[in-house]
Amino acid sequence: MYYGAIEAGGTKFVCAVGNKDGEIIDKTKISTQSPEETINNVINFFKNYPLKGLGIGCFGPVQIDKSQGNYGEILSTPKRKWRNFNIYKKFKNYYDIPVYLDTDVNVAALGEYRWGAAKENNSCLYVTVGTGIGAGFVKDGQTLNGVNHPEMGHIRVKRSKEDDFQGVCPYHSDCLEGLASGPAIEKRYGVKASELSHRDDVWELESYYLAQAVMNYTLILSPHKIILGGGVMKQSHVISKIKGKLEKMVNGYVKIPPEFIVKPKLNDEQGIRGALALALQEKGE
Amino acid sequence: MYYGAIEAGGTKFVCAVGNKDGEIIDKTKISTQSPEETINNVINFFKNYPLKGLGIGCFGPVQIDKSQGNYGEILSTPKRKWRNFNIYKKFKNYYDIPVYLDTDVNVAALGEYRWGAAKENNSCLYVTVGTGIGAGFVKDGQTLNGVNHPEMGHIRVKRSKEDDFQGVCPYHSDCLEGLASGPAIEKRYGVKASELSHRDDVWELESYYLAQAVMNYTLILSPHKIILGGGVMKQSHVISKIKGKLEKMVNGYVKIPPEFIVKPKLNDEQGIRGALALALQEKGE
Ligand SMILES: Nc1ncnc2c1ncn2[C@@H]1O[C@H](COP(=O)(O)OP(=O)(O)O)[C@@H](O)[C@H]1O
Ligand SMILES: Nc1ncnc2c1ncn2[C@@H]1O[C@H](COP(=O)(O)OP(=O)(O)O)[C@@H](O)[C@H]1O
Ligand SMILES: [Zn+2]
Ligand SMILES: [Zn+2]
Numbered sequence: 001m002y003y004g005a006i007e008a009g010g011t012k013f014v015c016a017v018g019n020k021d022g023e024i025i026d027k028t029k030i031s032t033q034s035p036e037e038t039i040n041n042v043i044n045f046f047k048n049y050p051l052k053g054l055g056i057g058c059f060g061p062v063q064i065d066k067s068q069g070n071y072g073e074i075l076s077t078p079k080r081k082w083r084n085f086n087i088y089k090k091f092k093n094y095y096d097i098p099v100y101l102d103t104d105v106n107v108a109a110l111g112e113y114r115w116g117a118a119k120e121n122n123s124c125l126y127v128t129v130g131t132g133i134g135a136g137f138v139k140d141g142q143t144l145n146g147v148n149h150p151e152m153g154h155i156r157v158k159r160s161k162e163d164d165f166q167g168v169c170p171y172h173s174d175c176l177e178g179l180a181s182g183p184a185i186e187k188r189y190g191v192k193a194s195e196l197s198h199r200d201d202v203w204e205l206e207s208y209y210l211a212q213a214v215m216n217y218t219l220i221l222s223p224h225k226i227i228l229g230g231g232v233m234k235q236s237h238v239i240s241k242i243k244g245k246l247e248k249m250v251n252g253y254v255k256i257p258p259e260f261i262v263k264p265k266l267n268d269e270q271g272i273r274g275a276l277a278l279a280l281q282e283k284g285e
Numbered sequence: 286m287y288y289g290a291i292e293a294g295g296t297k298f299v300c301a302v303g304n305k306d307g308e309i310i311d312k313t314k315i316s317t318q319s320p321e322e323t324i325n326n327v328i329n330f331f332k333n334y335p336l337k338g339l340g341i342g343c344f345g346p347v348q349i350d351k352s353q354g355n356y357g358e359i360l361s362t363p364k365r366k367w368r369n370f371n372i373y374k375k376f377k378n379y380y381d382i383p384v385y386l387d388t389d390v391n392v393a394a395l396g397e398y399r400w401g402a403a404k405e406n407n408s409c410l411y412v413t414v415g416t417g418i419g420a421g422f423v424k425d426g427q428t429l430n431g432v433n434h435p436e437m438g439h440i441r442v443k444r445s446k447e448d449d450f451q452g453v454c455p456y457h458s459d460c461l462e463g464l465a466s467g468p469a470i471e472k473r474y475g476v477k478a479s480e481l482s483h484r485d486d487v488w489e490l491e492s493y494y495l496a497q498a499v500m501n502y503t504l505i506l507s508p509h510k511i512i513l514g515g516g517v518m519k520q521s522h523v524i525s526k527i528k529g530k531l532e533k534m535v536n537g538y539v540k541i542p543p544e545f546i547v548k549p550k551l552n553d554e555q556g557i558r559g560a561l562a563l564a565l566q567e568k569g570e
Contacts, residue, residue, distance in 0.1 A: 061539075067407075122352075122431075123431050123432075139429070139431070144424070144506070144507070145507065146407075146408050146424070146506060146507025146508055146509060147408075147507055147508065147509045147540065147542055148507045148539045148540055149507060150504060150505055150506065150507045151504045151507075151538065151539055152504055152505050154504050154538060155500070155501045155504050155505065156442070156443055156497055156500060156501060156534070157441070157443075158441055158442075158443050158444075159443075171535075171536045171537070171538040172534070172536060172538070212441055215440070215441060216440045216441060216501055216505070217505060219435060219436045219437055219439050219440050220435055220437050220440065220501070220502060220505050220506065221429070221431060221435065221505065221506075222429070222430060222431025222432055222433045222434060222435045222436075223431055223432065224431060224432045249441070249457070250456075251456045251457060252456065253436065253439060253456040253457070254346075254433045254436055255432065255433055257432055
């Protein structure tokens with residue numbers, strides 16, 4: 001019994017074949033070209049496996065509202081060739097099997113929820129702090145989408161008084177992503193974020209912004225666990241700074257469980273395994 | 286077929302008997318005394334009706350996590366007599382019928398979702414701006430609770446540069462509730478909020494804070510509709526200010542549907558009718 005999983009990203013597509021226990025049997029990376037070339041390569045990879053279902057975690061924005069005629073369409077992405085490409089329909093028309101679609105961050109949350117850091121929890125939020133900032137929420141096995149999919153990386157945060165960096169978000173300048181994403185750090189200090197490990201001031205500021213975001217997510221969603229992933233969070237010492245600041249800010253108003261903010265457990269496989277979970281769970285397996 | 290509904294508030298308990306169409310057949314208000322006196326009065330009101338189920342929307346904080354031993358217990362409320370009182374158990378032990386409990390704001394959201402402003406929507410957020418600020422979220426008929434219940438009124442917002450009011454929240458000073466609740470307005474200007482209708486600057490500032498909150502709620506939850514209720518929102522002209530500011534802040538990044546931010550439709554009955562909806566829906570009716 002084979003299930004297909006795709007983590008569709010702007011730079012690469014990770015594709016995997018898994019079984020119903022969530023084990024990955026085969027896996028490949030395909031660099032993202034035009035939709036046509038890319039999908040051909042994906043189909044070529046899957047061709048030796050009779051798939052029973054396919055789960056896709058896709059970069060956004062993507063239409064995930066099933067009541068809409070354009071369900072599955074990639075929307076206003078800067079990747080022009082992909083704009084208005086319907087990734088769901090493409091696979092649905094090609095394979096005569098159930099195809100399930102969700103956002104990349106929701107699917108990552110699902111992976112950690114089913115097999116990773118939130119395996120024992122009823123809900124979790126997976127936050128990625130990388131080139132952009134995004135988050136996916138799962139509760140009782142269901143991801144959260146609405147009239148749009150959430151765009152949690154673009155919430156407003158208070159600036160630190162010492163920070164006069166204008167921010168890098170083309171839409172909002174100094175939203176969370178504008179102030180705290182990898183590119184924001186790089187632009188503020190003129191050095192790649194990965195080369196700033198020793199600079200305590202950098203991570204004090206970073207954790208101030210992320211703690212505010214975590215506070216708002218906590219008060220709005222009340223997740224059982226918050227998992228911080230993505231390139232910037234390779235600086236895993238930042239987690240304890242965030243925790244400390246969160247507790248100060250929340251000030252006892254709501255209960256912060258032990259082990260509330262953690263690293264991912266699936267070693268950069270949360271996306272692809274989450275896509276597999278999506279294929280599995282929707283079939284009730 | 287009778288169903289009982291209780292909107293349990295800090296100053297009054299609204300109790301109603303309804304039928305399966307959500308029509309209210311009988312209703313009363315009971316002032317909130319000690320738990321014992323209050324509950325006796327409630328039971329007395331219901332005594333002529335053979336109830337099939339009971340829905341309760343309760344003031345918080347209240348334990349709504351069913352996996353916890355103290356499910357149904359009122360937690361660290363300033364109303365000392367009610368602290369550690371288990372409202373769920375009290376009714377569950379008295380009546381041999383299904384009893385359903387949720388927070389006051391979730392239940393209000395459920396009322397508007399089922400019969401009010403969000404009747405046609407798949408999800409909605411109900412925000413009350415009154416003595417406190419709180420919000421309840423419903424998606425596909427289910428309210429959102431987690432490790433705690435959400436406390437959306439306490440999120441952080443950016444201050445307006447002109448505003449040096451310290452805020453009234455005893456936990457966070459200048460969280461949203463601290464800056465934009467009814468008591469915050471009253472303390473900032475030294476006059477009751479209801480007497481400030483003519484002061485455009487007051488509502489410019491108020492809408493600035495509420496628009497930020499609405500923006501964060503929108504990016505995190507992606508609701509189909511946001512309903513603004515509570516005493517302060519009797520200033521219904523504020524809604525169009527909030528809309529305008531929200532659109533500017535979101536700046537086209539996510540789609541804001543038409544009629545996204547609206548007034549409640551149930552005329553201050555969203556709480557009690559929502560409690561009725563809770564009793565009904567959980568029985569699949
Ligand atoms: N060890 C590191 N420490 C801090 N930042 C890092 C580290 N490694 C990568 N980054 C930053 O993370 C970002 C890339 O995030 P990543 O999650 O890997 O990719 P993406 O978000 O594009 O999927 C870049 O801005 C990079 O500078
Ligand atoms: N017409 C009005 N305009 C502005 N504020 C009002 C108005 N009516 C009541 N308020 C304010 O709303 C708050 C009470 O909110 P309400 O929702 O009625 O009660 P509660 O939040 O206690 O359940 C008070 O702070 C009051 O000043
Ligand atoms: Zn932004
Ligand atoms: Zn507060």
